Amino acid sequence: MTSRWxxxxxxxxxxxxxxxxxxxxxxxxxxxxxxxxxxxxxxRILPNFYAIVTDPRRVATxxxxxxxxxAIERMLAMPGMKLxxxxxxxxxxxxxxxxxxxxxxxxxxxxxxxxxxxxNGVRKIHTFDRADFEPFDEIEVLAP
Numbered sequence: 001m002t003s004r005w006x007x008x009x010x011x012x013x014x015x016x017x018x019x020x021x022x023x024x025x026x027x028x029x030x031x032x033x034x035x036x037x038x039x040x041x042x043x044r045i046l047p048n049f050y051a052i053v054t055d056p057r058r059v060a061t062x063x064x065x066x067x068x069x070x071a072i073e074r075m076l077a078m079p080g081m082k083l084x085x086x087x088x089x090x091x092x093x094x095x096x097x098x099x100x101x102x103x104x105x106x107x108x109x110x111x112x113x114x115x116x117x118x119x120n121g122v123r124k125i126h127t128f129d130r131a132d133f134e135p136f137d138e139i140e141v142l143a144p
Contacts, residue, residue: 044109044116046072087119101135114139 050072056062063071075081087093093115094108103111110132117125117139124140125133133141 044112046075049075084116084120084122087116090115090119093119097136107132 050065050068052058053063053068053071054065076083090112094111097111097114098108101111110129113125114133114136117123123138124142126142126144127133128143130141130143133139
């Protein structure tokens, strides 16, 4: 899976990495390439990464909590890493997106990610869940 992360980091950035990409990113500690990788927010992506990699139902080998936190700190220390701030109009943006594309349950978090991206001028997302983001013409969806 590290090779997928290498591919993501080699693309022209800035762009956004969905949580499914950060799950692979946490496996890397020394494979760093130039670029600007942006995460949507500290409150959403990094805790989601932590939840995924520490859950044996979601990964083949779950990490111990301390190891997961170390991986997050390594990601934050990567050259070009930027955590996006929450736009002041985030709620208005995701409500507008939800009116355009009604969703239920956890899919609302994808709308929140798109709203955060747009509020910060980020127009590209790298994700394995292409279908969740392709309905939004404002962003370019890139699969690793």
